[in-house]
Amino acid sequence: MSMRSFLTLMSIFMLCKGEDSECDNFTDLDFHEPFIGTNLDVRLLLYTRANLECGQELPHHNFTQEPLFDVTRPTTFVIHGYRPTGAPPIWINHIVHLLAAQKDMNILVVDWNRGACNLNYFTAVANTRGTAMNITGLIESMEKEGASLDSIHLIGVSLGAHVAGFIGAILGGRVGRITGLDPAGPMFAGVPPEDRLDPTDAQFVDVLHTDMNSFGLRGTHGHIDFYANGGLDQPGCPKTIFSGKSYFVCDHQRSVFLYLCALNHTCNLTAYPCSSYSDFLSGQCLQCETFKPATCPVLGYDMSPWKDTLLRLGQTRAYFSTTAELPYSKISYRVDLVTWNQFLRWGVVILRLHNGKNVIEAQMDNKLLRFEQYTSSRLLAQFDEDLYPIQKISLRIVTGNVIGPRYKIRLLRIRITPLENPNRALMCRYDIILEENAEVSFKPLPCH
Incomplete structure (x- = not known):
């Protein structure tokens, strides 16, 4: 047994016995901190199949000493978006477990809550560049240690989608994949591609839209753009301001819940390439003979059946409708x-x-x-x-x-x-x- 394998086993044993340091958790800020502002601090919480219930903070400059982190495994970065209240995202644990179920990988939750938590949205937007530079430095170090950029997947939510785009752009579009979940619209609408997520940021970019008429970004920004219910209002979300916070965030957050459902294979969210949602609803785009095999793209983790065709086509719009509740599939x-x-x-x-x-x-x-x-x-x-x-x-x-x-x-x-x-x-x-x-x-x- 190699020394590295021995250290990994010992680390797992100590975690199970509770003799190691406590779990490292996502930053949870007090309610007053969004008012006074916080300074950007990027933390990386590592999860693998060996420590799904206990995140370990990965040191940026000394990650080779972390026995649970194996650079030869695929690595997925999960990047959250704007956090106006400073509370941790409720979906972090869910996506970690579902990603680990797909394959044996390193899952790095990017905790940039101290940069995303501010009542001033423009400050959070400005911090996306610094966050991207921080993560890019780690990825470059990983590459020197033998990691393949082909096996790196960046999943960004809202502002996090643009953070992922900036990382990919700095690395020359060499990372394997970027998934953007309802990329943020305010401050990113109408800007040139280098200032937002775009298809050149990775070898393959897939984007899901759920709130283009409010917090999400209109248009096409990946090799395939999925539009749930046309990418606008989502069924089951409040229609009046009297519903409180849910009125503002429900459509935007639906992108995450749809993606989680797809990862869990609970939903079969088949999307149909089409020029518009209206044409899709009119039955004009219900065949997918272009793809080999002749099946329509399905939202989720494995895009390999359609990837080559989508790369050849350039940018594809794909539409699907959902129900208001789980399992969402129609x-x-x-x-x-x-x-x-x-x-x-x-x-x-x-x-x-x-x-x-x-x-x-x-x-x-x-x-x-x-x-x-x-x-x-x-x-x-x-x-x-x-x-x-x-x-x-x-x-x-x-x-x-x-x-x-x-x-x-x-x-x-x-x-x-x-x-x-x-x-x-x-x-x-x-x-x-x-x-x-x-x-x-x-x-x-x-x-x-």
Whole structure:
């Protein structure tokens, strides 16, 4: 056994016996410190599979003496954002455990709370550069000790996403990956790429947007940008200021909770490359033949199935919708209609699926559809729950006609294709006559 291995085992043994020094915790500041201001101090808390419950502060200039830190392992840096109250982020322990479950790695939680805690947001923004320089110095030292920059992953939240971008830029874009969770918008909107996160900062950059109309940054800033619910207001978040603090932070924080859910494999957040959220909701972007294999990108840790294609494409926008609560995933179907009715009608489609006891409903009302003689329409139906098997389907076409006679609409074919469950059979029905604003029900048939 090598001396390094022996020291590692001894360190683990002493931690278990409680004979080592106490755990090093994330800085927790008093409520008065945001008012008086704090000086930037960057701490690195090391977690591995051997000490998931007990962080150890890693000395910047003497990290080789820490037996738990192995530079030959992949290293992931977790970088928080603006902390106006000075309290530790509630999600730190969760992301540490979930990252450790992905693979054997060093997890370094970047604690720059003394630079991010200030009622003056502009001071925190100014401290992002100093924080980046501090971490960059450590990474350069790690490289000299044999670490591969290819295996370094920077995960930045809000302001932390730009810290990650600055680190990557200083290192010439050689780090393996940067993940930006709703990069901060204020003070970073409209600035040149060198002053914010951008795709040249790492070999691969993925970004998740959840609050572009407030604290988040609009636009595309990675090789792939995921837009949850269009990247704007998130379902379940308060809509009025009377909800207090949650009104301001809920949409912005949703990026972290979606990412945690994806890491935990609780959510299947499949995203569809598209030019806009409106086009996605209209069913215009539901195929991913560009990728090999022909599957759409999924938010999460492992991006390897789509990485090469995304690097070749340049910058890709990908959209998905969520529910208001865990597990956030919606169940999606592609609905193809072929109509043959005598009179031109405009309306929206309401689709209900039955499995005997339960019913789920999707309203495809993001825009009016044109129903006329031999018109083919493609829609996206999204449900908050998954019912299977489907025993009955109900369909209603709602028009603006409330006082006149009900016109008939003839469907030559309706075909319903499961998107997240491609192994399930397609459901079809042929030659259906229905009245506008009236529901018709039928049993699905196998598709020809």
